[in-house]
Amino acid sequence: MSTIPPELNWVEKRAACSVEQMFSELLRGIENDVATFNEIMKIPDQVRFKAETLSAGTTVVVGQVNIPGRTRIKIGIVENRIETSGDGGRAIISARVALNNEGRCILLLKDGTELEQWQFRKMALEWAFFDDQLRYI
Numbered sequence: 001m002s003t004i005p006p007e008l009n010w011v012e013k014r015a016a017c018s019v020e021q022m023f024s025e026l027l028r029g030i031e032n033d034v035a036t037f038n039e040i041m042k043i044p045d046q047v048r049f050k051a052e053t054l055s056a057g058t059t060v061v062v063g064q065v066n067i068p069g070r071t072r073i074k075i076g077i078v079e080n081r082i083e084t085s086g087d088g089g090r091a092i093i094s095a096r097v098a099l100n101n102e103g104r105c106i107l108l109l110k111d112g113t114e115l116e117q118w119q120f121r122k123m124a125l126e127w128a129f130f131d132d133q134l135r136y137i
Contacts, residue, residue, distance in 0.1 A: 008103045017105035022097045037129050084124045
């Protein structure tokens with residue numbers, strides 16, 4: 001069964017599919033991911049992950065703020081894209097916001113890969129949450 005609607009006001013949908021709107025939705029998802037991870041993994045308060053929105057409201061930093069030397073992941077709006085970067089500032093993931101052929105607002109990588117929000121958040125945060133289990137001791 002096709003998920004493509006037979007008729008869609010694509011102009012209205014695309015106008016609502018902005019980088020600002022996508023970032024706002026990603027931010028809520030990131031905050032939920034961080035809270036869920038801390039709870040499920042029973043991370044002690046002093047080493048919990050935090051998601052802190054910077055003053056301009058266009059960047060969130062995720063990391064274990066009480067542990068010196070731990071990598072922080074920055075996720076934010078850079079021109080017309082949403083990008084992630086580590087402490088060195090190098091872009092790790094870069095995606096633009098687009099309306100796909102099913103009428104959904106998605107993130108689009110340079111290679112044409114379409115990502116749902118949860119997939120983008122997984123790519124950005126999974127390594128920090130799960131790759132170094134020693135950080136939780």
